[in-house]
Amino acid sequence: MTAILTKQAPPQRPFPWRCRASGCGNWSVVLAKIEYYITTERGGVLLDVRIPELEIPKCKDCGELVFTDAVDDQIEEVIEAHLEKQA
Numbered sequence: 625m626t627a628i629l630t631k632q633a634p635p636q637r638p639f640p641w642r643c644r645a646s647g648c649g650n651w652s653v654v655l656a657k658i659e660y661y662i663t664t665e666r667g668g669v670l671l672d673v674r675i676p677e678l679e680i681p682k683c684k685d686c687g688e689l690v691f692t693d694a695v696d697d698q699i700e701e702v703i704e705a706h707l708e709k710q711a
């Protein structure tokens with residue numbers, strides 16, 4: 625079984641990014657590690673999932689979170705792992 629997933633980091637613009645929150649617009653978005661809770665629905669069941677260390681671009685000034693594909697991937701992985709544990 626070759627179950628090794630080679631994850632290629634998608635090319636990303638270098639930080640900091642410009643914050644897109646209204647009233648902010650500062651170049652203060654950098655990659656942060658945060659604890660994140662998400663409620664998601666799978667097969668008609670609501671799941672509360674905790675992600676202890678989500679790497680996500682975040683504005684240092686206003687706290688705006690920027691959801692990227694990489695962030696979605698992390699969330700998806702945690703949800704999958706969560707579901708496997710329950711199975």
Ligand SMILES: [Zn+2]
Nearest residue numbers: 643648683686
């Ligand atoms: Zn901001």
